[in-house]
Amino acid sequence: MELDNLKDIWHDLSQKDTHQNSDEEIVKILQKRSQSPIAKMKRNLLLELITVLILYSLSIGYFLATAMGRYWEIALLLLVVGLGFIIYYHHKNRLLGEMQCVTCEVKSNLEKQLIMLEKYIRFYFVFGVVFTPIAFFAAGFIVLFKSPMQDAAGWFTGSKEYIVFIVIGLLVTIGSYFLNKWYIKKLYGQHIKKLKELLFQMEERE
Amino acid sequence: MLYKVCNMYCHTEFDRQDLFQEIVIQLWKSYPKFRGDSKFSTWLYRIALNTAISDLRNQKKNITLTAPDKLPTEIEDIQYYREKEEQLQQLHMAIGQLTEIEKAITMLYLEDKSYDEMEDILGINQNNLRVKMNRIKEKLRKLTKAVEHGIG
Numbered sequence: 011m012e013l014d015n016l017k018d019i020w021h022d023l024s025q026k027d028t029h030q031n032s033d034e035e036i037v038k039i040l041q042k043r044s045q046s047p048i049a050k051m052k053r054n055l056l057l058e059l060i061t062v063l064i065l066y067s068l069s070i071g072y073f074l075a076t077a078m079g080r081y082w083e084i085a086l087l088l089l090v091v092g093l094g095f096i097i098y099y100h101h102k103n104r105l106l107g108e109m110q111c112v113t114c115e116v117k118s119n120l121e122k123q124l125i126m127l128e129k130y131i132r133f134y135f136v137f138g139v140v141f142t143p144i145a146f147f148a149a150g151f152i153v154l155f156k157s158p159m160q161d162a163a164g165w166f167t168g169s170k171e172y173i174v175f176i177v178i179g180l181l182v183t184i185g186s187y188f189l190n191k192w193y194i195k196k197l198y199g200q201h202i203k204k205l206k207e208l209l210f211q212m213e214e215r216e
Numbered sequence: 217m218l219y220k221v222c223n224m225y226c227h228t229e230f231d232r233q234d235l236f237q238e239i240v241i242q243l244w245k246s247y248p249k250f251r252g253d254s255k256f257s258t259w260l261y262r263i264a265l266n267t268a269i270s271d272l273r274n275q276k277k278n279i280t281l282t283a284p285d286k287l288p289t290e291i292e293d294i295q296y297y298r299e300k301e302e303q304l305q306q307l308h309m310a311i312g313q314l315t316e317i318e319k320a321i322t323m324l325y326l327e328d329k330s331y332d333e334m335e336d337i338l339g340i341n342q343n344n345l346r347v348k349m350n351r352i353k354e355k356l357r358k359l360t361k362a363v364e365h366g367i368g
Contacts, residue, residue, distance in 0.1 A: 013325070013353050019304050020326040039237045040244055046271060112242045112266040113249065113259060115339030116320065119266050208269065211317040212340055 047201065048110050055106065059099045066092040083152045091145055098137055105130045117212050124205045131198055135190050142186040147179050217327075218264055224311065224319050225268040239267045254336060261324070261337045269316050310359035318352050325349060 043049070066088055073085040109126040111119050154175065218239055222232040242263050250259055311319060317338075324334045331342045340348070 013307075013322070013356050016303060016307050017326055017328070019307075036240065039240050042237060042241070044238060044241045045234065046238055046242075046267070110266075110270070112263045113246050114262065114266070116262065116265050116269060116337065117339030119262075120270065123270060205270075208316060211315050212338070213344075 046110075048106055052103065052106050055099060055102055059095075062092065062095050062099075066095070081152070081156060083156065084149060087145070087148050087152060091141070094141065098133075101133060102130060105133070117209070120205055120209050120212070124202065124209065127198060127202060127205070131194050131202075135194055138190040139183075139187050143179060143183040146182045150175055150179065217260065220323065220327075221264045221268050223308075224323050225316070227312065235268060235271060238271060239264050242267050255333075258333060258336050261329075265320050265323075265337065269320065306360045307356070310356045313359055314352065314355070318348070318355070321345065321348055322352055322356070325352075 043053075070085045070088050070092070073081045073088065105126055109123055109130070111122055114122070154171070218236060219232075221239065222235045226232045226235050243260070246259075246263055250256075254262075311322060314322060320338060321334065321340075324337060329337070331345050334340070334345050335342050338345070
């Protein structure tokens with residue numbers, strides 16, 4: 011069967027198309043939330059931001075109130091980290107906003123999505139890998155220096171706790187690298203693969 | 217036109233409604249930015265196809281071949297000539313096996329869009345489109361033949 015022979019049937023289908031949405035149905039549709047991958051990513055990002063804000067506010071409050079404010083430096087550290095997170099979310103949200111252009115040519119939209127998603131992932135990865143160990147070491151040093159049972163000067167001269175702390179820190183650093191890599195691949199690996207596949211289909215010639 | 221895109225890219229009623237809803241939302245969001253730089257139909261097709269192609273939820277379900285009983289209900293509903301209906305069913309089954317990009321090209325071709333307009337919508341140059349179109353025609357010829365003989 012030739013494709014050209016089917017054009018008539020295809021056009022008949024338009025004339026016999028019985029689907030007619032009423033205004034009410036269209037309004038109902040427009041009231042629903044978009045389920046596109048990017049819209050979902052934006053919603054997840056917002057949820058993550060709200061969770062971080064609540065958890066950090068509670069933690070800051072806790073460290074300011076506990077032990078007569080002895081650990082106020084931790085509260086300050088959390089505040090700095092929290093502010094860092096806000097910048098991080100703002101940047102991610104901006105990248106998501108630029109990720110899709112539904113009114114562009116299909117090919118350029120796919121290329122844009124791929125480039126922006128790779129940027130987004132790179133940022134996600136670097137932030138996760140760098141920030142986790144920094145936060146761990148900073149918090150650890152504050153606790154150890156402020157602990158009434160510790161002698162800070164003696165602590166650095168190769169005490170057992172110091173070695174354990176450094177070893178855990180290194181494990182956290184290495185662990186966060188692999189964990190971030192695995193998690194990002196799990197979240198976006200398929201998506202990137204599919205986008206590359208689609209672009210390959212578009213460029214492919216005999 | 218929107219239903220045709222939905223039928224082309226989705227095989228279950230649920231997926232079709234889902235994609236239709238997504239396209240309508242995207243149209244609604246994009247309409248205020250429409251400046252008339254391109255034809256309205258080009259703009260409409262871009263949004264519909266961009267949404268259908270980059271909506272990866274539905275594409276997973278497109279890999280399998282459509283069974284005749286799961287074909288769009290309107291084919292069953294309308295009183296069609298039996299021969300034409302069979303041809304259309306074969307076409308839908310064959311289209312179900314095309315890639316996402318091939319489906320888009322096939323649809324624009326069936327809609328009588330010129331290569332110029334196809335290039336405007338898809339962003340694939342005309343030479344490449346012609347090569348692809350010939351390949352699709354050949355592929356569909358083989359696929360519909362296979363369906364006629366009960367293979368596939």
